[in-house]
Amino acid sequence: MTNQDKHSARAAAPQDNAAAEKALGVELTPLREQIDALDRELLSMLNRRAQLALDVGEVKKKYGAPVFRPERELQVIRKVQGANPGPLLDDSVASIWREVMSACRGLEKPLEVAFLGPAGTFSEQALYAHFGHEVSGVPCPSIDEVFRAVEAGTVEYGVVPVENSTEGAVSRTLDLFLQTSLKISGEIALKVHHNLMASSPDMQGVTVVRAHAQALAQCQHWLTANYPHLERQAVSSNAEAARMASEDPTSAAIAGESAANRYHLHMVRTHIQDDPHNRTRFAVIGRYETEPSGSDQTSMILSVPNKAGAVYQLLAPLADNGVSMCRFESRPARSGAWEYYFYVDVEGHQNDAAVARALEELRRNAAYFKVLGSYPSSK
Template sequence: MTMDNKLKPLREGIDALDAQILDLLNQRARLAQQVGHVKAETNAPVFRPEREVQVLRRAAERNPGPLVAGDVQTIFREIMSACRALEKRVTVAYLGPAGTFSEQAVYRQFGHAVDGMPCASIDEVFRAAEAGTADFGVVPVENSSEGVINRTLDLLLQTTLAISGEISLPVHLSLMTQSGTLDGITQICAHSQALAQCQVWLNLNTTNVTRQAVASNGEAARLASEDPAIAAIAGEIAGEKYNLQVVKAHIQDDPHNRTRFAIIGRLHTTPSGKDQTSLVLSVPNKPGAVYNMLAPLATHDVSMTRFESRPARMGTWEYYFYVDIEGHVDDAKVARALDELKTNAAFFKVLGSYPASL
């Protein structure tokens, strides 16, 4: 039997299943439209991250294989994105230009059936979401190698927006040029964090080339596409976007490098079953103040997963503390802990309760 004869019945089986899948997808889309009609009656939000993450968790739990759980979740995320767009197409602001890791984070969270709005700075992302020009914004919060993004923390302190989700994204950085070589290169451009994340490789291989920090890695790729003397450090998606060639792939110092992003907007989520709450706190500058402030978390068995400090910029050596805890503000033990914590804090703000990243 020839290979074509062996493949023919298998391909016919795939075609039949594809027809069934298409029919089921449209059945799901029609139900999503009905959901949209019900939401419209009460002006309820189209995007509910807690609901979508429950669908993704369930898909992974029920998956019998051979597809791996992550791929199944990617498929379901795009299905939900397409169905959501039938209700209303969501606009999401992010640190641009196109090709940045922030743009990748948008698609990782919302799927591709959204309208991305590239912004020149993190400040502009916040402004777009605050003004309603965008429904949501996606901003970088911290990197596993280089720590927190200070500007994001400062803006979270000031804004009236809430965090409604998080994305943890692997960050693989490559050096790219128009030619695919370093011949004639006089400058390497990248975001300051990317330059720091790649300094070991850069120190060994590009000692005589100037390094220039720019607003984003996507902007670095754009600049390199316009000037053959500039090399960019960016993700390979940015390289493809701007037709650059890879000189050296994965030059980041930490092979497990990741960046965490936050979704900001006016949405306040309900519990999803596995949530996280972000807070900003401050205390009077006296002995034991921080310990006493955080004591209610231990008393009520609430786990703290992150603790960062930022100067209060008041000239008195006081600090704001950025804290992540497990659980949702509507969870009973979290609510009790936060009620007590408020009494010990000179400043208290909940930045948001949201589903923990998958």
């Protein structure tokens, strides 16, 4: 190509770009106008829905009914998903409608919900995944304080971790279920991605890594392989570890991405959990007992006399009534006599005929029997 040819090509390029931009604008303009018109229509319909939600709120006040009914909101989401023709994915539809309902609820008074703090924990993420963002989150320094806040009536609900797919049950939560009169009204299964973060991007000067004991356990193999020299310290929550790391350059933390953003830490490595499919299950606790939603499970605590075959005999009513057990966890009764409490989840609502029959038989046969609640399943 001669110099003249090169010059001609350079001169033609801006003209070609301008022509392409003009053609793009011609095609996009009518589509954008349709989107703008639909946005106005959506806004009008959302405000009509919000007004109806306010009207529903007035009726609820008259009869003292709760503002938040998790089973009703889940039924709404399932109904909308069932009518979804696409291309939106059902999970996206659920997220959108949850936020719409949360915004409508918030017009009356935002729910106050306690969670294991400080801000930036996975418990806070679970809270927003369940209630939407139009709530007032109240961070608590411990799981005990979450229970206390709900029991005292300073908040309507609490969110507490129950079990992890790698490390199993959160013992403190299970122990507090024994003592409380609160009920489980919902559950959240959250994908948990742990990240190593520090004030220095290269971990310069770091001597200790802090996190909740469960998070340290879920990342123990990765830490041993990559930072075997670092001391490991358990703290009350991952977000608390991140807060401490923001104030102490010798400290790193294991926490979620939101904690790194909140406390202005560098993400040294992402997704360091040993199990790539790591999930944590959270329970929503409060005084509200849910009605059947159509896809529920029931949690209970049982104990049996210390004799041969006692556990088998205790659980036989579940099989006899066709009730499927989806979780079975044991905890020492701390009586010094090698006795145990059994934490059992079954499919179905306690008001379902088969489940009700099975529970009645369990109540008669058990040395200790307590229903923690029936609630919509997160499955």
